[in-house]
Amino acid sequence: MSDAAFNPEIEVADVAETAVEPDSLRDVRPVPRITIQAFCETQGVAGPIERMAEDRRMVKAQARVYMGGLGAAVEFYQSAPTPNLIILETTLVPDELMNGLGALAEVCDPSTHVVIIGHHNDVSLYRDLKRNGISEYLVAPVSIADIMTIITTLFTDPEAEPLGRTLAFMGAKGGVGSSTIAHNVAWSIATLFESGVVVADMDLPFGTANINFDQDPAQGIAEAVFSTDRIDEVYLDRLLATCAEHLSLLAAPSMLDKVYDFDAEAFTQLVDVAQRSAPAVVLDIPHVWNGWTRRTLETADEVVIVATPELANLRNAKNMVDTLKKLRPNDFAPKLVINQVGVPKRPEISVSDFLDSLDMDAAAVIPFDPQLFGTASNNGRMLAESDSASPIVATLSDLAHIVTGRGVVATKSKGGLKGILSKLKK
Numbered sequence: 001m002s003d004a005a006f007n008p009e010i011e012v013a014d015v016a017e018t019a020v021e022p023d024s025l026r027d028v029r030p031v032p033r034i035t036i037q038a039f040c041e042t043q044g045v046a047g048p049i050e051r052m053a054e055d056r057r058m059v060k061a062q063a064r065v066y067m068g069g070l071g072a073a074v075e076f077y078q079s080a081p082t083p084n085l086i087i088l089e090t091t092l093v094p095d096e097l098m099n100g101l102g103a104l105a106e107v108c109d110p111s112t113h114v115v116i117i118g119h120h121n122d123v124s125l126y127r128d129l130k131r132n133g134i135s136e137y138l139v140a141p142v143s144i145a146d147i148m149t150i151i152t153t154l155f156t157d158p159e160a161e162p163l164g165r166t167l168a169f170m171g172a173k174g175g176v177g178s179s180t181i182a183h184n185v186a187w188s189i190a191t192l193f194e195s196g197v198v199v200a201d202m203d204l205p206f207g208t209a210n211i212n213f214d215q216d217p218a219q220g221i222a223e224a225v226f227s228t229d230r231i232d233e234v235y236l237d238r239l240l241a242t243c244a245e246h247l248s249l250l251a252a253p254s255m256l257d258k259v260y261d262f263d264a265e266a267f268t269q270l271v272d273v274a275q276r277s278a279p280a281v282v283l284d285i286p287h288v289w290n291g292w293t294r295r296t297l298e299t300a301d302e303v304v305i306v307a308t309p310e311l312a313n314l315r316n317a318k319n320m321v322d323t324l325k326k327l328r329p330n331d332f333a334p335k336l337v338i339n340q341v342g343v344p345k346r347p348e349i350s351v352s353d354f355l356d357s358l359d360m361d362a363a364a365v366i367p368f369d370p371q372l373f374g375t376a377s378n379n380g381r382m383l384a385e386s387d388s389a390s391p392i393v394a395t396l397s398d399l400a401h402i403v404t405g406r407g408v409v410a411t412k413s414k415g416g417l418k419g420i421l422s423k424l425k426k
């Protein structure tokens with residue numbers, strides 16, 4: 001026992017909770033790279049959440065506690081992105097609470113989980129909230145163990161849907177800018193939404209993520225893929241290089257001392273583990289067609305094809321789109337980015353002809369800008385860090401919204417907390 005146990009000024013409950021690890025927490029797995037924001041009304045609830053934030057299982061997660069309850073939350077998210085989890089303490093009576101949640105739903109991304117800690121033990125309120133997309137309702141007082149149990153049920157349950165979405169990028173030819181766009185979109189997701197991203201550079205012999213992010217880690221994706229039997233969240237963590245806040249890289253060795261002939265399932269386990277450890281996983285896939293690249297595209301949540309406006313790109317993009325539609329009949333078509341538009345003196349297919357031939361819209365059209373791209377890559381910086389005012393940077397932010405499904409709260413009726421609003425309006 002620490003000295004604190006003999007200090008009469010420390011409340012007994014405090015000492016018991018921090019000094020003894022509750023049995024219910026003993027088997028709890030580490031919490032993945034999620035962001036948690038709590039809006040409390042009383043110290044009795046803020047206290048345990050603050051102490052939970054310091055728990056050893058929370059080192060990868062980021063938790064902040066604010067006071068002010070629902071009103072403060074609604075105001076805060078007018079201008080800030082919503083995190084993976086909002087914990088809301090409220091003393092409001094049920095009717096007021098449902099109305100207040102309508103206002104929160106308007107500013108809340110559908111992917112955000114909301115847990116409410118209330119002061120009314122009311123079964124019908126509990127049912128109403130659950131029906132309307134609230135992940136859980138707890139009645140105060142709550143312990144660290146109560147909150148951590150909820151978080152782990154939501155985010156680490158091996159039976160549950162994995163936390164993260166995989167976003168796979170591949171060029172219709174080599175050199176079209178697929179990797180550069182993948183890295184910059186990953187950076188935008190991490191920066192704009194303050195949400196965890198893992199970039200996996202799957203181009204083992206020639207990958208450029210290490211150059212673009214100015215990183216030279218000793219280990220990376222090669223260690224992961226050559227020891228699939230060992231790969232779990234803890235091992236993956238050791239292989240990740242931190243590139244920016246919320247952004248980690250699984251770097252390619254970019255060496256030719258070995259050859260890299262993988263079987264079709266070589267990356268499956270790794271991608272699965274990465275998906276359980278961060279809300280977004282960006283897969284930078286080289287322009288090759290073999291068992292494992294096809295499998296990775298087939299199983300990704302979102303596929304982005306990058307093409308330049310030329311005939312061979314058009315032909316390849318068409319084949320990729322057709323093949324992926326067959327492989328993924330129940331998914332949205334891949335997204336298309338047309339890049340390097342307007343290379344001086346190059347005969348190009350116009351963007352509209354290119355899109356008409358594919359019968360698709362473009363998720364982004366990016367001009368050829370050797371100054372911007374060249375400066376960024378020579379300095380190991382992202383485009384936004386080189387020239388934040390460039391319209392290309394704005395286009396890449398839009399692309400980050402599109403591939404994550406973010407920023408469509410107002411227009412898209414989805415499940416989750418959004419359901420509350422639609423029900424209230426009826």
Ligand SMILES: Nc1ncnc2c1ncn2[C@@H]1O[C@H](COP(=O)(O)OP(=O)(O)O)[C@@H](O)[C@H]1O
Pocket residue numbers: 171173174175176177178179180181208339340341366367368369370371373374377
């Ligand atoms: N829109 C663009 N304008 C000018 N240069 C670009 C543009 N997009 C990419 N590049 C450059 O093209 C080169 C190839 O990009 P890279 O991302 O490695 O392509 P890929 O992964 O498709 O092989 C890089 O030097 C990159 O900086």
Ligand SMILES: [Mg+2]
Pocket residue numbers: 178179180203285286287
């Ligand atoms: Mg590449």
